[in-house]
Amino acid sequence: MPARLACPDCGETYADRWRCTCGAPLSFASTPRPDGPAPDASSFDARRGLWAFDGFLPVERRVTLGEGFTPLVDAPAWDVTFKLEYVSPTGSFKDRGAATVVSRAVELGVDRLIEDSSGNAGTAVATYAARAGLDADIYVPASVMDGKRRAIAATGARVREVPGDREAVATACRDAVTAGEGWYASHAWNPAFFAGTATFGIELAAQRDWSVPDAVVVPLGHGTLLLGAYRGFRALVEAGWTDELPQLLAVQATGYAPVADDRDGGTTGHNDLADGIQVREPVRRGAIDTALDTTDGDAIAVSEATVETALADLRDAGFGVEPTAAVGLAGLRAYRDRGILDSDADVVVPLTGRAK
Numbered sequence: 001m002p003a004r005l006a007c008p009d010c011g012e013t014y015a016d017r018w019r020c021t022c023g024a025p026l027s028f029a030s031t032p033r034p035d036g037p038a039p040d041a042s043s044f045d046a047r048r049g050l051w052a053f054d055g056f057l058p059v060e061r062r063v064t065l066g067e068g069f070t071p072l073v074d075a076p077a078w079d080v081t082f083k084l085e086y087v088s089p090t091g092s093f094k095d096r097g098a099a100t101v102v103s104r105a106v107e108l109g110v111d112r113l114i115e116d117s118s119g120n121a122g123t124a125v126a127t128y129a130a131r132a133g134l135d136a137d138i139y140v141p142a143s144v145m146d147g148k149r150r151a152i153a154a155t156g157a158r159v160r161e162v163p164g165d166r167e168a169v170a171t172a173c174r175d176a177v178t179a180g181e182g183w184y185a186s187h188a189w190n191p192a193f194f195a196g197t198a199t200f201g202i203e204l205a206a207q208r209d210w211s212v213p214d215a216v217v218v219p220l221g222h223g224t225l226l227l228g229a230y231r232g233f234r235a236l237v238e239a240g241w242t243d244e245l246p247q248l249l250a251v252q253a254t255g256y257a258p259v260a261d262d263r264d265g266g267t268t269g270h271n272d273l274a275d276g277i278q279v280r281e282p283v284r285r286g287a288i289d290t291a292l293d294t295t296d297g298d299a300i301a302v303s304e305a306t307v308e309t310a311l312a313d314l315r316d317a318g319f320g321v322e323p324t325a326a327v328g329l330a331g332l333r334a335y336r337d338r339g340i341l342d343s344d345a346d347v348v349v350p351l352t353g354r355a356k
Helices: 046-056 094-108 120-132 146-154 166-178 191-197 199-207 224-239 258-264 285-294 304-316 323-337
Strands: 072-075 080-083 112-116 135-141 158-162 215-219 247-253 298-302 347-350
Touching (some): 046 094, 046 199, 046 224, 094 120, 094 191, 094 224, 112 120, 112 166, 120 135, 120 146, 135 146, 135 166, 146 158, 158 166, 191 199, 191 224, 215 323, 224 247, 247 258, 247 323, 258 285, 258 298, 298 323, 323 347
Parallel strands (some): 112 135, 135 158, 215 247, 215 347, 247 298
Antiparallel strands (some): 072 080
């Protein structure tokens, strides 16, 4: 039977719903934890991808394309380790959430999915829906990059272009969900998506023989990866497999930086290069603040110019990433310049999406 959902604000529970009647985003009512001490990390079968960690997952494996176990690569030029999420099946970390959210849709007997996205989440959900034999409608901004539009359409999904900003797209999508046109496979609202991105933290620790880095520097839009990482690391602590959480350091784009602006003062200018994190009102803002506060983390905003420089540096070094993925390196440099990260700190930066 599919796991039940619960509202962390009012306590109401549901068999399934895209948000609580009180308006809050939902979580799983309970999440499994494996018994016993941490096994040898080498005992996990990388061929199973993120499903190797199914002892932590509240969703059964129904749909997969081999996502997970992305490489960890040392980058001495920057004294950092990159986790190459961009080598995922559709080219971004969003495949983790797509695998679990579409698997839950299959558990529930859903036949049509709806998602709103600037590109990567839509591509991932559409691709995994096709893998499962489900129909999908993906709502995108009319200004979406051509490569991302083509990638979504290539799956057979219907691409619904909406004029205006990301919030206009989200509103149009939610109106369609309310009208009964499909099941909301949202990377911002659906807790099954975050169950998938939580495997980022679990997997990273396993690849390091159950040690966690001093810090993880993560691009932040709706918080899909930051919250996933936090929940994954926290799950390991709850299971007794690790004993600490890494510092989570978020990086937003100037002009779209509500979390950073509140913590670091207002920013000027607009970073329109990092299109994947152009979010002014994160759905799970309270959870983002909790994750940052609990890990002694922080949030900063980076300019378009610094991301452009970081992108060029990464591509020159052989990392074929999209602009939003370069936000992590730009943020790493900013955190070091401010003295928030020591030069010898053990830091991991996920490279989140492939160049389209």
